[in-house]
Each structure stands twice: as structure tokens, then as C-alpha cells.
Amino acid sequence: MNESQTKGETRPGRITLEDVARDAGVSLATVDRVINRRPGVRQKTVARVEAAIARLSYRPDPLAARLARNRTFRFCFVLPRGSNTFMSLLEEQVRHASDWLASQRADTDIVHADTFDPEALAGALDALGSAYDGVATIALDHPRVRAAIDDLSSRGVAVVTLVSDAPSSRRLHYAGIDNTAAGRTAGTLMGRFLAGRSGRVGVIAGSLALRDHAERHFGFAQVMGGEYPGLTLLPVREGRDDRERTEAIARQFLADTPDLVGLYSIGAGNRGIGAALEASGRADDIVFIGHDLTPFTRRFLVRGVMDAVINQDAGHEARSAARVLMAHCWGEPVVADQERIRIDIFIRDNLP
Amino acid sequence: MNESQTKGETRPGRITLEDVARDAGVSLATVDRVINRRPGVRQKTVARVEAAIARLSYRPDPLAARLARNRTFRFCFVLPRGSNTFMSLLEEQVRHASDWLASQRADTDIVHADTFDPEALAGALDALGSAYDGVATIALDHPRVRAAIDDLSSRGVAVVTLVSDAPSSRRLHYAGIDNTAAGRTAGTLMGRFLAGRSGRVGVIAGSLALRDHAERHFGFAQVMGGEYPGLTLLPVREGRDDRERTEAIARQFLADTPDLVGLYSIGAGNRGIGAALEASGRADDIVFIGHDLTPFTRRFLVRGVMDAVINQDAGHEARSAARVLMAHCWGEPVVADQERIRIDIFIRDNLP
DNA sequence: CTGTTAGCGCCTTCAC
DNA sequence: GTGAAGGCGCTAACAG
Numbered sequence: 001m002n003e004s005q006t007k008g009e010t011r012p013g014r015i016t017l018e019d020v021a022r023d024a025g026v027s028l029a030t031v032d033r034v035i036n037r038r039p040g041v042r043q044k045t046v047a048r049v050e051a052a053i054a055r056l057s058y059r060p061d062p063l064a065a066r067l068a069r070n071r072t073f074r075f076c077f078v079l080p081r082g083s084n085t086f087m088s089l090l091e092e093q094v095r096h097a098s099d100w101l102a103s104q105r106a107d108t109d110i111v112h113a114d115t116f117d118p119e120a121l122a123g124a125l126d127a128l129g130s131a132y133d134g135v136a137t138i139a140l141d142h143p144r145v146r147a148a149i150d151d152l153s154s155r156g157v158a159v160v161t162l163v164s165d166a167p168s169s170r171r172l173h174y175a176g177i178d179n180t181a182a183g184r185t186a187g188t189l190m191g192r193f194l195a196g197r198s199g200r201v202g203v204i205a206g207s208l209a210l211r212d213h214a215e216r217h218f219g220f221a222q223v224m225g226g227e228y229p230g231l232t233l234l235p236v237r238e239g240r241d242d243r244e245r246t247e248a249i250a251r252q253f254l255a256d257t258p259d260l261v262g263l264y265s266i267g268a269g270n271r272g273i274g275a276a277l278e279a280s281g282r283a284d285d286i287v288f289i290g291h292d293l294t295p296f297t298r299r300f301l302v303r304g305v306m307d308a309v310i311n312q313d314a315g316h317e318a319r320s321a322a323r324v325l326m327a328h329c330w331g332e333p334v335v336a337d338q339e340r341i342r343i344d345i346f347i348r349d350n351l352p
Numbered sequence: 353m354n355e356s357q358t359k360g361e362t363r364p365g366r367i368t369l370e371d372v373a374r375d376a377g378v379s380l381a382t383v384d385r386v387i388n389r390r391p392g393v394r395q396k397t398v399a400r401v402e403a404a405i406a407r408l409s410y411r412p413d414p415l416a417a418r419l420a421r422n423r424t425f426r427f428c429f430v431l432p433r434g435s436n437t438f439m440s441l442l443e444e445q446v447r448h449a450s451d452w453l454a455s456q457r458a459d460t461d462i463v464h465a466d467t468f469d470p471e472a473l474a475g476a477l478d479a480l481g482s483a484y485d486g487v488a489t490i491a492l493d494h495p496r497v498r499a500a501i502d503d504l505s506s507r508g509v510a511v512v513t514l515v516s517d518a519p520s521s522r523r524l525h526y527a528g529i530d531n532t533a534a535g536r537t538a539g540t541l542m543g544r545f546l547a548g549r550s551g552r553v554g555v556i557a558g559s560l561a562l563r564d565h566a567e568r569h570f571g572f573a574q575v576m577g578g579e580y581p582g583l584t585l586l587p588v589r590e591g592r593d594d595r596e597r598t599e600a601i602a603r604q605f606l607a608d609t610p611d612l613v614g615l616y617s618i619g620a621g622n623r624g625i626g627a628a629l630e631a632s633g634r635a636d637d638i639v640f641i642g643h644d645l646t647p648f649t650r651r652f653l654v655r656g657v658m659d660a661v662i663n664q665d666a667g668h669e670a671r672s673a674a675r676v677l678m679a680h681c682w683g684e685p686v687v688a689d690q691e692r693i694r695i696d697i698f699i700r701d702n703l704p
Numbered sequence: 705c706t707g708t709t710a711g712c713g714c715c716t717t718c719a720c
Numbered sequence: 721g722t723g724a725a726g727g728c729g730c731t732a733a734c735a736g
Binding site for chain 2: 721722723724727728729730
């Protein structure tokens with residue numbers, strides 16, 4: 001029935017450093033040196049210890065190691081100030097993550113900066129100096145920002161980019177999604193939901209100067225242009241992620257375009273778009289796809305105003321950034337699989 | 353620029369049990385008793401200690417606690433024997449998770465059983481006796497199985513159901529998805545991808561005696577019947593999750609049904625269905641939706657044979673089960689958010 | 705180069 | 721009821 005049922009009592013207690021030391025005929029300290037690849041051990045002794053380790057198949061206990069190292073770390077999360085629903089949600093999740101970090105002997109600060117302005121962001125990063133062991137920041141793909149990240153990095157501060165990346169920088173890790181792929185995902189859903197119909201599709205971005213918005217737009221346009229010739233994109237409009245502006249733009253689209261069949265919202269401000277759509281009475285007719293699950297987009301999905309929401313899990317991103325920084329500081333490995341942020345598709349039926 | 357930048361040097365070292373003891377004017381042992389709600393402390397002393405804890409805002413260090421408790425646990429994962437690609441994938445992920453468990457002082461066995469047969473499964477669970485501190489098992493919603501789970505539970509063995517649930521049992525947690533919702537998700541995607549077209553949709557299950565398959569079918573049929581009157585469901589066929597059988601059924605659907613426009617595969621055996629579809633030359637015309645991302649379904653998505661895959665992340669499920677068992681055994685809390693298994697939708701563009 | 709010796713922060717016997 | 725003392729497994733000074 002079952003295969004490898006060694007009874008509990010037979011268990012020979014964990015193999016410890018001491019066992020290895022005895023087996024290798026050396027002291028604890030020497031084994032410790034070998035394990036942590038510290039200098040000052042003769043090659044011959046190293047070999048002997050390694051043999052013992054292999055023979056006993058010893059696995060160091062990370063718990064005990066952490067306790068004995070008795071280190072504590074300081075992390076900093078750089079988040080936008082003010083900003084939209086998604087960012088508030090992210091901040092909340094960062095606060096949860098920092099509770100967890102605290103229990104892991106890491107103190108976390110949250111600082112706010114204008115993460116959309118390269119100069120301001122770079123300045124904020126510069127100001128961090130070497131006060132932290134790790135920094136997680138919403139990034140921008142800009143030379144100034146890259147330089148600031150590389151600076152931190154060369155000062156020994158681990159940097160993780162969050163939600164928005166600076167790919168060419170020396171950041172340790174990016175906790176976020178591939179926005180081009182996210183845009184393509186939106187495009188394919190738009191095309192398929194509109195199957196057979198033809199007409200115009202309006203696109204509202206926050207600002208195409210933001211790399212993630214530009215990438216989503218690129219991915220979306222790529223799919224639409226390449227695979228759905230019956231659908232024409234209206235010139236992109238920028239709503240600055242602002243509810244009122246996006247609402248105005250959506251109203252205008254609706255008024256000016258009788259054959260409007262789709263609406264793709266690249267950034268925030270979905271509340272405004274949804275409102276315009278509902279007011280127009282054409283919500284059932286127009287496919288509306290946007291990003292990021294918030295209480296608002298969720299409601300729109302449920303009511304059928306929105307047809308799909310492409311999401312990145314803010315909680316996952318915050319926890320992932322925290323885990324990656326911790327693991328890096330302790331010199332422990334990460335489970336790559338677990339740190340991959342998915343491009344979630346939500347429709348009415350698979351809402352969490 | 354930044355807000356709460358307390359310099360690193362000012363940090364006053366962690367607050368420890370000792371600080372609390374001093375502050376309360378008692379010994380370490382007493383504080384320990386209070387914290388772990390153990391008897392043998394006068395109410396007055398308890399109050400004094402609790403006051404001190406609050407005053408210093410003391411947080412116990414879980415690391416040190418685990419080390420000192422010096423406990424080790426035994427877990428068991430009960431998985432189907434043989435079985436399909438998804439289950440192999442799950443088993444691989446369980447092996448990864450058990451590596452992690454090992455580093456957390458938990459030894460893990462994997463036992464194989466016929467998890468589709470209530471008697472066999474219940475027997476396997478019964479055989480586990482009290483050898484384990486925790487068991488994660490593919491479950492079945494059946495009285496015999498429920499009884500076996502409840503038995504384990506009352507023997508003090510924590511039980512987590514994995515992928516397939518036994519809702520009425522006294523299991524601690526279910527690491528899996530809501531299959532009715534998953535079926536509805538498939539239904540909505542089918543309906544929308546088929547927008548405007550009408551015709552027949554074939555459904556192939558493994559076996560409707562399996563609760564998860566039945567639930568998916570229910571959800572799917574609910575949506576199709578309620579919202580897409582132009583689409584008619586053909587009578588469900590059961591392919592026993594077997595590649596050859598499903599292929600034969602798919603061929604028959606294709607041959608007998610000229611107006612076949614959709615194919616929903618509830619269980620495994622997608623390889624067979626995809627093959628039949630490709631052979632028929634109607635792959636572009638028929639919307640094919642199935643479950644679980646495997647190398648095969650992935651390839652079908654990329655080639656456009658499949659249009660969407662509803663997935664449950666096997667790695668996430670395995671890790672989640674492991675984490676929940678560990679946390680339970682150590683009496684530590686879990687991050688609920690992190691343990692919620694998503695109903696993933698994958699299309700060509702958002703593949704991981 | 706190698707070994708000895710204190711801890712890390714908490715839990716768990718045991719005495720009192 | 722309460723306290724003192726000895727670990728848990730590992731690391732980090734020091735000595736030699």
C-alpha cells in the first residue's frame with residue numbers, strides 16, 4: 001500500500017555539525033569554515049570534511065545558522081506617493097510583508113517618492129545611501145534611475161525592482177510581469193471576444209512615457225494589427241491614470257465613434273471609463289478590457305461592464321520582493337518558480 | 353524625501369524574553385509559561401507579565417522557539433499511482449516541497465494509492481495510523497474517505513486535502529481550486545470565443561463519478577445553458593483520462609457532428625483530443641478548451657489547437673499544503689492570501 | 705592552520 | 721507557583 005514507511009521511532013535524530021566533526025576528526029570550527037567556504041583550512045582537511053559531509057549526507061540547519069549569526073537587516077520599499085487604487089493596494093501588501101520581515105529579523109521602512117519622474121526617483125534612491133541592506137523600488141527604465149540602482153548595488157545594497165523594471169540596471173531581481181506579454185494577452189482577448197465583429201477599438205493609457213504602459217500598448221497593437229484586421233485602433237489617448245480625465249476621454253470615444261466595439265485601458269482610471277460606458281448604455285455591446293483587479297474593476301466584471309481584467313497579484317509581488325531580499329541577505333537560495341509573477345486573467349467566473 | 357529613516361546604528365537590539373522577565377520582575381520560565389499559555393502561574397503574575405509584554409511590545413522570535421523546541425515532524429503525501437501528466441507534475445512538485453520541508457525539520461514520505469477508488473483511498477489513509485503529524489492527500493467526497501480523514505484528524509493527525517477535496521470532512525485545509533467555478537470559467541470562455549456562432553459543443557470528462565469532474569461539468573453546463581442558447585451541448589462522454597480513449601471520442605465527435613464548434617475537455621487525455629483535432633484539419637475552426645498546463649497543452653496553445661487552458665498551479669498547491677501543515681504543527685499562523693489557489697487562465701500570450 | 709569557548713533567544717526539565 | 725540551569729545547532733571571536 002504505502003512504500004517507504006520508516007517508523008517514527010527509528011529516526012536517528014538530525015545529523016549535526018558535531019557528527020560531521022567527529023566523523024572527520026576535526027573540530028566544529030573547522031567544519032564550519034569548510035561549509036561556509038571560509039579560508040584558513042588546508043586543502044587536505046577540506047577534502048576530509050567534505051567526505052564526511054557527503055558520507056553522513058549532512059544538511060546544515062538554516063534555523064540554527066540564522067540564530068547564531070544573530071544578524072538583523074534593514075530594508076526599504078520605495079513606493080509612489082498618492083497615486084491610484086492599485087498602488088494603495090500594493091502599499092497595503094508591502095505593509096503585510098514587512099510584518100513578516102520583522103518576524104524574520106528585518107526592519108523595513110517605506111519611503112514615498114515621485115516614482116514617475118526619473119530625477120525624483122533617482123534622487124530618492126541616492127538619498128538611501130548605504131543605510132539599507134536591501135531596497136525594493138518601483139523603477140523606471142531611465143539612465144538616471146539605472147545609475148542610482150547601480151550605485152546602490154555597488155555599495156552592497158541589494159535592489160529588487162517592483163512592478164516596473166529597470167532591465168539594464170544591476171538590480172538583483174524584478175518582481176513584476178512582462179508588460180508586453182500582458183498587452184498581447186489583452187489584445188488576444190479583445191480579438192477573440194469580438195470574434196467576427198469589426199469596428200474601432202479605443203485605447204486609453206496613463207502615459208506612453210511610462211515604459212510599462214508603452215509596452216502594453218505595443219503588445220496590444222501588435223496582436224490587433226497582426227491578427228484582427230477587422231478591428232482598427234483609434235489613436236491612443238493619455239488619461240494620466242486619472243479618473244476624471246479617463247472618463248472624459250471615454251465619453252468622447254463613445255460620442256465620436258458609432259462603430260466603437262472595444263475599449264482597452266492600459267493604466268489606471270478604470271472607474272471613469274466604466275462610468276462613461278454605463279452611462280452610454282452601450283456597456284453590453286462594447287468589450288472593455290483593463291488592468292489590475294481592484295474593488296472597482298471587480299465590480300465592473302461582475303456587472304458585465306468589463307469583460308476581462310489582466311492582473312498582477314500585488315500581494316504576491318510584495319511578498320516575493322521581501323523573500324528575495326531576505327534570501328539574498330542570508331545567502332539562502334530562492335525557489336524560482338515561486339517568485340515568478342503570473343499574468344493573471346480574470347473574468348467574472350474566476351474571481352478570487 | 354523619505355520619511356522614517358532611523359539610522360541603523362540607533363537600533364536598540366531585539367527585545368527578548370529576558371527583557372520582559374526583567375521588566376516584569378519574574379524569571380524567564382514564568383514569562384515563557386505566560387506566553388505559551390501554560391498553567392501554573394498566578395493570575396496576578398500573568399497580568400504583570402502581559403503588561404510588560406505590551407509595554408515593550410515584545411514579539412517572540414519564532415526561529416529561536418523552533419530551535420529550542422527541537423521538534424521534528426513526519427508528513428505524508430498520498431498521491432495517485434501511475435496516472436496522468438498533471439499528477440506526475442504534481443508529484444515532482446511535492447518532491448520539491450519535501451526538500452524544503454526537510455530543511456524545516458520535517459521528514460516527508462510519499463505513498464501511492466488508487467486515489468480514485470474510495471475504498472482503496474480510505475484503506476491507504478487508515479493504514480497511516482498515527483505515524484504522521486500531518487497528511488496531505490488527494491481526496492474524494494465519499495463517506496468512507498471522510499471517515500478515514502476524520503479518524504486521522506481525531507488521532508491528532510492534521511489532514512490537508514490536495515487538488516480534490518472532501519468538503520464535509522474534518523480536514524484542516526483544502527489546497528485546490530473551486531471546480532465549479534473552473535467549469536464556469538471554461539464555459540464563459542467557450543461562449544465568448546464562439547461569439548455569435550451557433551452549433552454543438554462536445555464535452556469529454558474523465559469520469560463524472562469524480563467530484564471535480566462533475567463539478568466542472570456542472571459549472572460549464574450552467575453557463576452554456578444559461579447564457580449561450582445558440583450553443584448546444586452534446587451528451588458528455590467519459591474518456592477515463594486516457595489518451596487513446598479521449599482521442600477516439602474526439603474523432604467520433606468530429607465525424608458525427610458537422611456543426612461541432614467547441615470541445616471542452618474536463619479531465620486529462622488532452623493529448624488525444626488535440627491529436628484528433630489536428631488530424632481533422634478543423635483545429636482552427638473549433639474552440640478547444642481544457643484543463644491543466646502540461647508540456648502538451650502548452651504546445652497545443654502555442655500552435656493554436658487549444659484556445660485556453662484552465663490551470664491550477666501544481667507547484668503552488670504542493671508548497672501550500674506543505675506550508676499549511678508546517679504552520680499548523682508549529683502553531684504558527686498562515687498568510688491566507690498566499691494559500692488561495694487561483695483558477696489560472698492561460699492563452700497563448702500569457703504562458704509562464 | 706586548527707581548536708576552545710561563549711553565546712544567539714527560547715524551551716524544558718528539574719529543584720525549590 | 722516560581723526559578724535556575726542546561727541545551728537546541730550553529731557561528732564568531734579568540735587562543736594556540
